[in-house]
Amino acid sequence: MVREKISFRMTEECEKKLHHLLEMDAAMAEKQKRKPKDRSEIINDAVVTYWMAMQADEYNDPYMQRLEIVFERVFRKYMSGFIRSLNATNILAREAKEYMRLLCKGLNIDRAKDGVERLLYMTLPWDILIPEKVAREMRVKDPELEDEELM
Numbered sequence: 001m002v003r004e005k006i007s008f009r010m011t012e013e014c015e016k017k018l019h020h021l022l023e024m025d026a027a028m029a030e031k032q033k034r035k036p037k038d039r040s041e042i043i044n045d046a047v048v049t050y051w052m053a054m055q056a057d058e059y060n061d062p063y064m065q066r067l068e069i070v071f072e073r074v075f076r077k078y079m080s081g082f083i084r085s086l087n088a089t090n091i092l093a094r095e096a097k098e099y100m101r102l103l104c105k106g107l108n109i110d111r112a113k114d115g116v117e118r119l120l121y122m123t124l125p126w127d128i129l130i131p132e133k134v135a136r137e138m139r140v141k142d143p144e145l146e147d148e149e150l151m
Contacts, residue, residue, distance in 0.1 A: 018043070025042065
């Protein structure tokens with residue numbers, strides 16, 4: 001690519017920003033083990049970036065477009081794990097609600113508060129049958145004795 005020499009004037013503030021960009025690129029180049037960009041390369045990159053932003057959408061502010069891209073990257077990077085865990089929690093909550101609904105239907109309990117409280121505090125058949133079955137299998141006549149022996 002042929003380079004043409006151009007001279008122009010810039011404000012002191014703009015020159016400070018250019019100097020800061022040079023320092024930032026030098027630090028990044030050291031981490032990435034590459035040659036740092038010089039002033040003309042940074043100015044070329046800035047012009048190309050600005051040109052692409054203007055071409056992308058003539059009606060929106062290019063600065064706002066760049067901000068949107070940066071926010072999207074940051075959001076995707078830092079929030080994706082959080083969103084995955086929220087989705088997993090939401091799925092588990094929906095599953096628990098569905099299991100509760102099916103249990104209420106299966107036990108023929110209404111959805112009223114009293115019915116749900118009855119369901120939560122009622123003794124279910126397997127609460128009695130499981131310890132008896134375990135006791136029979138272990139050839140222990142009294143399940144309470146087995147608990148005391150373990151302690």
